[in-house]
Amino acid sequence: MARNIVISIDAMGGDAGPAAVIGGMVKSANKNEEIRYIVHGNEAELRPLIEKQRTLDGIVEIRHCDDVISMTEKPSRAMRSGKGSSMWGTLQTVENGDATVAVSCGNTGALMAISMLRLRRAPGVDRPAIAVLWPSRGPAGHNIVLDVGADIRAEARDLVQYAIMGTEYARLGLDLALPRVGLLNVGTEEHKGRAALHEAAELLESHAANPDVGMEFVGFVEGSDIGTGNVDVVVTDGFTGNVALKTAEATATLIRGFLREAMEHTIFSRIGALFALTSLRRLQKRVDPRRINGGVFLGLNGAVVKSHGSADATGVSAAIKLAFRLAQNGFSQKVADRVANAAKPEAHPK
């Protein structure tokens, strides 16, 4: 099989350094025979790491750059002076068509800013969004939640576009034919919440009435619905979504810690933990954020996957797997088409 899906990778972002990124590339290349890489970073640092890995033989091109954008860099500064950086190079390679999709563990704000500069917004999109997969009891095992932090504001029109883009992501990423979309609010009653939410709900109601759109609008949902089977795509502004995501991660970490302490508390529970080891590992795998690693930037002329800043090789590999799937499906073009169609008057027959 030809290795014909090219992924552009920023090897220098992230807290764990280039070794974790290369490790993730190896894991993915072992499992997937269609992947090739163009990797961006300091060649002197990257070449020895890559040459050690036989799996990567002949499937990696290194593009050297001198600079790295730090995790604390302001997005505005990254846009002005990020030109010689690994992140910049990673996105430029998608812009000029050498690769189909970009992956970076770097600074989210800077990555979004440079993505908007290099790839530009898809026609008709005002605010791109970051979407994440969220463990769930739903049919697909995950919900999609967006925006989790591209923009702290969102007008009604933006929320509608998030719904359209998130629906397409659910269709391609979760194999759902008719994704169910909910607007995140503080209650499911019609009178609750902010004005922009009410306006968005009305727009989505009429948008989803067209069967060609392939979306079921379920109305308002609450924080308690995320991760349940009640909804597939949860739409919110980037401020609320970011807080919800980080709060859920913190809650999972807290409970994991409590569980570990509980299991180590007595000799009986230690024996119990030994017996239950495999099952506890299965649990760990199910709620492990590394395995569902990867926020996707929606609404750009090109696909970008943001891996967690602290991702290790397993996390990077999960992000690469997601990037591959999106590239294979022509994802960003399909999302752009959906948004463009929604803007046409004939898309609203009623």
Place this chain on the structure above:
Amino acid sequence: MARNIVISIDAMGGDAGPAAVIGGMVKSANKNEEIRYIVHGNEAELRPLIEKQRTLDGIVEIRHCDDVISMTEKPSRAMRSGKGSSMWGTLQTVENGDATVAVSCGNTGALMAISMLRLRRAPGVDRPAIAVLWPSRGPAGHNIVLDVGADIRAEARDLVQYAIMGTEYARLGLDLALPRVGLLNVGTEEHKGRAALHEAAELLESHAANPDVGMEFVGFVEGSDIGTGNVDVVVTDGFTGNVALKTAEATATLIRGFLREAMEHTIFSRIGALFALTSLRRLQKRVDPRRINGGVFLGLNGAVVKSHGSADATGVSAAIKLAFRLAQNGFSQKVADRVANAAKPEAHPK
């Protein structure tokens, strides 16, 4: 010991009905010899339930009312036509001084609306807030998070008042001498987030500089800081706080479900679970929302504890315990004093 702390209880709100409320009253009265109750609801329904309980002999006064405010009633309607309801009576009893604190499992929006009508806002408070205790790794075992849903909007001035009120709650409720306060944002860098947050941060910086205020301001915190030892009081608007709270509850439920499934998956894990039973129960207790049940309304002339709508006897008892503690400490007066002092120019010597 005299039973001299009187708690006014709405027996008719809540999904579990009066039996759960009476059950909670029994549990609390068994443990606490200073409590008396004035209970509001349908006398014909309540009297037999109460007379069955020897613990409640002579310490309960029933005040009959015909109506109940439903869980789906709009707050505006509850204010207009809620006069004959158990919720109304519960708050009126605090208003006229017969009881020190009110407890209800009913409709949150209606409870806040009627509380504002009967008890009125404390001098200088624009927006009352709902504060919850959140399991945490911090020194007190809990964080305080507010507002979790009294008002979907919050200006800078409101956020500052939430900080002041939450600090007082942490001092009295968690025994912290110098509570650490953080503003919930999407990043800890100074340039991130909404304008109101920046303004509030500046105001809190100068407010906390006065040692008499007894507050340490730690700046911006993120969703990932809630439940950690990094902060004691997390301040946010009621929209974001409500979503964060419900998302965390849903995450805890999801993980508990996954854990149960993992432990039942094989014969080995079932044996393991038997060995670890006591420890798993300890974990359950630690993350059980029923045991930390009770949102506190801050910024009113009187104390109100909102118990979870689905609270059982254990949950109601936890809410009563919290109400008792607040009543015993003269809580609402102390909060009002702090807010009033903050408004005086001499409270800001710098």
